[in-house]
Amino acid sequence: MSHDSNNTIWQIFNLINLAVIAYDNKTHHYTLNQHAKTLLNINSDDAVSNDVFNNITLRDFNDDTLITIEQLFSSNITAVLLECEFSPQLLNVNHSIVNDSVSMITLEQDRTLTEQYNFDQIISKISTKLIDIQNDNIDQQINFALKAIGTVLKADRSYLFEFNTDNETITNTHEWVNTGIIACKDRLQNVPKVELPYFFEIMNESHLFQVNDIEQLPTKADAEKAEFKEQNIQSVLCIGLRFDEELVGFIGCDCVKTKRNWSKIDLIRIKLVGEIINNALKNINYKKKLQLTQQQLINANIKLNKLANTDALTNIANRRFFDATLKSEIKRCARHNQPVSLIICDIDFFKRYNDNYGHQKGDDALKQVASALSSLCKREGDLAARYGGEEFAIILPFTGLEQCEHFTTLIQQKIKSLKIAHDYSSVSNKLTISIGYTTCLVTKASTSETLIKVADKALYLAKDSGRNKACTFEE
Numbered sequence: 001m002s003h004d005s006n007n008t009i010w011q012i013f014n015l016i017n018l019a020v021i022a023y024d025n026k027t028h029h030y031t032l033n034q035h036a037k038t039l040l041n042i043n044s045d046d047a048v049s050n051d052v053f054n055n056i057t058l059r060d061f062n063d064d065t066l067i068t069i070e071q072l073f074s075s076n077i078t079a080v081l082l083e084c085e086f087s088p089q090l091l092n093v094n095h096s097i098v099n100d101s102v103s104m105i106t107l108e109q110d111r112t113l114t115e116q117y118n119f120d121q122i123i124s125k126i127s128t129k130l131i132d133i134q135n136d137n138i139d140q141q142i143n144f145a146l147k148a149i150g151t152v153l154k155a156d157r158s159y160l161f162e163f164n165t166d167n168e169t170i171t172n173t174h175e176w177v178n179t180g181i182i183a184c185k186d187r188l189q190n191v192p193k194v195e196l197p198y199f200f201e202i203m204n205e206s207h208l209f210q211v212n213d214i215e216q217l218p219t220k221a222d223a224e225k226a227e228f229k230e231q232n233i234q235s236v237l238c239i240g241l242r243f244d245e246e247l248v249g250f251i252g253c254d255c256v257k258t259k260r261n262w263s264k265i266d267l268i269r270i271k272l273v274g275e276i277i278n279n280a281l282k283n284i285n286y287k288k289k290l291q292l293t294q295q296q297l298i299n300a301n302i303k304l305n306k307l308a309n310t311d312a313l314t315n316i317a318n319r320r321f322f323d324a325t326l327k328s329e330i331k332r333c334a335r336h337n338q339p340v341s342l343i344i345c346d347i348d349f350f351k352r353y354n355d356n357y358g359h360q361k362g363d364d365a366l367k368q369v370a371s372a373l374s375s376l377c378k379r380e381g382d383l384a385a386r387y388g389g390e391e392f393a394i395i396l397p398f399t400g401l402e403q404c405e406h407f408t409t410l411i412q413q414k415i416k417s418l419k420i421a422h423d424y425s426s427v428s429n430k431l432t433i434s435i436g437y438t439t440c441l442v443t444k445a446s447t448s449e450t451l452i453k454v455a456d457k458a459l460y461l462a463k464d465s466g467r468n469k470a471c472t473f474e475e
């Protein structure tokens with residue numbers, strides 16, 4: 001072919017809406033028509049060499065491998081993915097031989113496939129982000145999903161509405177708007193469902209509300225029409241979100257700038273995104289419920305523990321808790337080479353008190369004494385417990401004999417200050433207690449039984465020697 005006819009052919013190639021690239025294996029140069037230059041972003045009026053294609057990423061669409069321009073010419077690949085950061089394109093490839101040295105390929109954009117490819121990418125991103133969503137980033141991910149579906153459906157606004165707990169009102173929780181479009185979210189909070197009767201009638205029936213042109217809405221949809229007009233909406237597509245078959249909200253897209261005849265593909269796509277958002281919200285909901293149940297269980301356990309360790313009448317520690325605490329405090333004091341003191345006290349002539357003032361009054365007196373003893377236990381580890389009947393025990397870890405003696409004085413002062421009348425006591429006209437105490441520099445071999453036995457003996461000593469006093473016991 002002459003140079004002139006060559007030129008004419010390329011002038012023709014430049015006019016067609018198809019990317020054409022020719023390769024001359026003698027000169028190793030590529031010639032591109034205008035469309036190919038635009039597509040590949042190559043600015044050169046002349047034939048170009050290999051290295052011009054270095055910045056272009058081509059991928060064999062069938063086996064996902066990267067390929068060079070040379071490989072594209074030498075293979076029989078029929079579809080390539082031209083990778084760009086934001087809009088990768090799928091190109092169908094046709095190979096032809098021009099003459100001995102020149103071969104040619106045409107690249108044709110497959111818009112439907114490209115769109116599908118891009119949508120698949122978005123869906124994979126959305127589902128990965130929403131699959132194991134945590135409460136703290138759900139908003140960000142839902143906004144991303146709304147932007148994606150709004151963009152793919154060429155809408156001007158996309159949104160998520162959730163029904164409020166009263167089930168009477170709805171709230172626009174998330175919204176994406178195209179450039180130049182006014183956001184409506186703030187205005188659409190706690191909207192009564194009754195204001196949109198037609199919308200909810202359709203939504204409850206079919207979980208789908210699809211309007212290509214709001215002017216075509218029936219007269220019974222006047223309320224909805226007015227609302228759509230207020231937002232300059234021309235077309236609407238909404239899809240319901242359900243938990244256990246119950247409608248709990250919806251996502252939707254509005255077209256403001258132009259009308260849109262929603263296609264079957266649009267419907268499939270918004271349904272898919274709706275499903276993903278629905279599942280994410282369900283997950284969050286289940287997680288919240290689970291956390292609540294866990295917390296309730298923890299609280300119930302705390303309560304149960306407290307009940308199991310508390311004396312029902314006096315509300316201080318019971319014998320069970322006392323026994324366990326004494327054992328652990330002995331070990332703790334032994335580890336730190338510190339003394340532990342144990343006090344056992346018993347109300348004097350309590351039988352007479354009960355017999356004369358009645359059991360109810362007796363209970364009240366026990367409660368007052370318990371609370372008085374408990375109020376004296378201020379240091380970490382101190383414990384006052386009801387040991388049984390009208391007997392109380394106090395554990396004072398890290399406490400030596402002198403301090404323990406001082407503590408028994410405080411007990412007697414405190415009981416005195418209660419001024420509980422006991423006219424039938426032989427030692428006073430007020431309620432008194434007898435106290436037995438012991439202090440021990442415990443070792444790992446020390447047992448709680450020994451400590452209790454000694455404190456008990458001391459208590460009997462106090463009782464035997466006249467009551468209303470504190471005694472210790474030397475073996």
Ligand SMILES: Nc1nc2c(ncn2[C@@H]2O[C@H](COP(=O)(O)OP(=O)(O)OP(=O)(O)O)[C@@H](O)[C@H]2O)c(=O)[nH]1
Pocket residue numbers: 313346347348349350351352354358359360361362363366388389390463467
């Ligand atoms: N109201 C009431 N009384 C109780 C409770 N537990 C034990 N008691 C009574 O406490 C009294 C203890 O009597 P005793 O063991 O004879 O001792 P006491 O009368 O205090 O005599 P001394 O200890 O020797 O001063 C009994 O009458 C028990 O019924 C209780 O929960 N409530």
